Amino acid sequence: MRIMILVLSLMVGMSLGNVPFETAQPVIACDVINHDGKQLLFTVEGANDTVYSPHLKMHLKTGSVIKIYQIDAVDNFIEDTSVVDRARINQLDLTCIYQNEMRSAHPWLITVGQSDDDAHIEVFVGAFRATKYFSAETRPYFLEYRNGVIVRRWTGSRLNCVAFSDAEYVDYDGDGRDELKVVEHDFRNGKPYCQVGYYRLYGFIPQRLIFNR
Numbered sequence: 090m091r092i093m094i095l096v097l098s099l100m101v102g103m104s105l106g107n108v109p110f111e112t113a114q115p116v117i118a119c120d121v122i123n124h125d126g127k128q129l130l131f132t133v134e135g136a137n138d139t140v141y142s143p144h145l146k147m148h149l150k151t152g153s154v155i156k157i158y159q160i161d162a163v164d165n166f167i168e169d170t171s172v173v174d175r176a177r178i179n180q181l182d183l184t185c186i187y188q189n190e191m192r193s194a195h196p197w198l199i200t201v202g203q204s205d206d207d208a209h210i211e212v213f214v215g216a217f218r219a220t221k222y223f224s225a226e227t228r229p230y231f232l233e234y235r236n237g238v239i240v241r242r243w244t245g246s247r248l249n250c251v252a253f254s255d256a257e258y259v260d261y262d263g264d265g266r267d268e269l270k271v272v273e274h275d276f277r278n279g280k281p282y283c284q285v286g287y288y289r290l291y292g293f294i295p296q297r298l299i300f301n302r
């Protein structure tokens with residue numbers, strides 16, 4: 090249910106009406122979700138900087154704004170929201186229904202899902218910033234889209250590990266609710282290691298349900 094946008098290319102000739110989706114703002118990451126009979130596209134977009142994660146030893150291209158679009162053409166709905174590609178999105182008729190400036194958080198990843206009993210949409214954003222006690226690294230932002238706005242649920246310095254390189258809402262255990270799958274990175278005895286953890290918010294606190302590696 091998530092599409093990481095890692096390259097900017099291939100979009101020549103693809104357009105949204107007369108305005109190519111890509112040209113208005115560079116799209117860094119996006120995800121699509123079915124919601125209340127509609128389809129919504131969540132994006133991280135806008136020009137910002139490229140940051141370097143000392144723990145992941147990789148560069149991350151960041152955006153400046155979170156936007157939500159309604160996909161208008163009913164007969165154009167995305168059938169499988171897990172495999173939507175960038176070219177497909179550029180062919181859709183989109184109406185921007187919300188945007189939220191997040192430049193200072195340096196967002197580089199977004200994934201959306203439904204992990205509890207209410208109708209609000211869970212939104213997880215990969216941010217990158219320093220905190221009071223830690224130097225700049227990837228930061229988990231658990232947000233929620235409710236009543237037409239994005240609100241903060243839980244933002245913290247880290248989950249189980251120092252950094253994460255990917256995240257995606259998926260229904261891991263098949264119970265109809267999405268868990269947040271996070272690819273996390275840490276050091277053990279001085280050596281880097283990676284694990285995949287599955288999280289869900291209980292109240293306002295993320296709890297790891299299981300990790301499988």
Ligand SMILES: [Ca+2]
Nearest residue numbers: 260262264266
């Ligand atoms: Ca589940």
